[in-house]
Amino acid sequence: MLSWVNRFNICSFLDNHLYQSGNTNLECLAACGSIAQTTDNPKFAELDAFLQQQKGNWIFGHIGYDNKNQVETLSSIHPDAIQFPDLFFFVPAVVLKLQYDKLEISCYDQSNPEEIYREIISVLPVEPAKTSSLKIESRLSRNEYIQIIQQLKQHILRGDCYEINYCQEFYATDIQIDPVSLYQQLTAISPNPFACYYKHESRHLLCASPERFLQKKGSRLISQPIKGTIQRNLLNQEADTLLLEELKASEKDKSENVMVVDLVRNDLSKVCKEGSVKVSELFGIYSFPQVHQMISTIEGELDENVPFSSILKACFPMGSMTGAPKKRVMELIEQYEKTKRGLYSGAVGYIDPNGDFDFNVVIRSILYNAANQYLGYQVGGGITFYSDPEKEYEECLLKAAAIRKVLQVE
Secondary structure (H helix, E strand, C coil): CHHHHCCCCEEEEEECCCCCCCCCCCCEEEEECCCEECCCCCCHHHHHHHHHHCCCCCEEEEECHHHHHHHCCCCCCCCCCCCCCCEEEEECCEEEEEECCEEEEEECCCCCHHHHHHHHHHCCCCCCCCCCCCCCEECCCHHHHHHHHHHHHHHHHHCCCCEEEEEEEEEEECCCCCHHHHHHHHHHHCCCCEEEEEEECCEEEEEEECCEEEEEECCEEEEECEEEEEECCCCCHHHHHHHHHHHHHCHHHHHHHHHHHHHHHHHHHCCECCCCCEEEEEEEEEECCCEEEEEEEEEEEECCCCCHHHHHHHHCCCHHHCEECHHHHHHHHHHHCCCCCCCCCCEEEEECCCCCEEEECCCCEEEEECCCCEEEEEEEEEECCCCCHHHHHHHHHHHCHHHHHHCCCC
16 A cells, blocks of 8 residues: 555655554555645635635645744754655545555546555555665764753753753755655554655655644634653563553653643633633653653643644644643744754644544654755754753664664764
């Protein structure tokens, strides 16, 4: 299925790896081709007009981090070698829905579903390409990263912010990869409920995200921020359980998590009915192949006739990837980070014909531009006054462990 949709210049392959995340019983949802699409980087008002015009259709796309500049009076000056548009949505020619052993094919152009099915089953599985060890470079040395974290802690001490998500980029130049094969390797090591393979012309996202940004089900708006990470010990069940309990009891991680929960509650309250926003789960502990995570769930009853852009203005960028207060930390992120985030810490997802939607948080991801042969991945973490810079650096490496493994980074 993935190999077939990858034949198109634009495609989106959303795979929950059989996690039951409370949203769907679909295993995979894929879209390819385009019968209508936004211009690259539309203004929010233009996006609303497009969504209204295409109401009743499936719509897929992405929201890059730098749409913060439409939410607040901000700017972005850092380099971006991946070059995804900041904002892009499309109405697909074909939608594929895989539910256990059932594949539903919907065509919105002149394609024949039976012919597509024959093509899909005739495509040979992609053999994992042997990726030679890549020379991965970093925008920051370990010492430079530690110094910046110490500077950010001084901002916190002065009261500029309470928490800030700081990210760093690792990258390789002049390389050629097979994006589909690498995505399959990444998600075999780290299958997560909001994984996706997303392609826009020569730009590729290989995403193994565990995090939901925002979901709309009927009138319910749901966000599930992650704050709190600890490694797993899959060789020793008892030791792994102790690690889980350590995360559950961690005051530092609970402090980070509750700050983001408060931020998300405030965001949702801007577009939800008064008094309807609630925390349905606080400090939930969930286990993934590489790490245990602390996840909270916040939901509210959406006001009537709220346009999509108003929801974005209220909730984007997601609090788990910014910090609090949001505008000030986004200014500090621009000041101290060295690379434009682009699609990283943005969102990929879909809007269905009923107007419901689901978007992930783009983390644990490899981004690749085949045109300029540039590959990059970013990792970060929430910094508070109590953060240990050395441990924060190690947590970055932990979050990138699956990526480093498939890229054979020593």
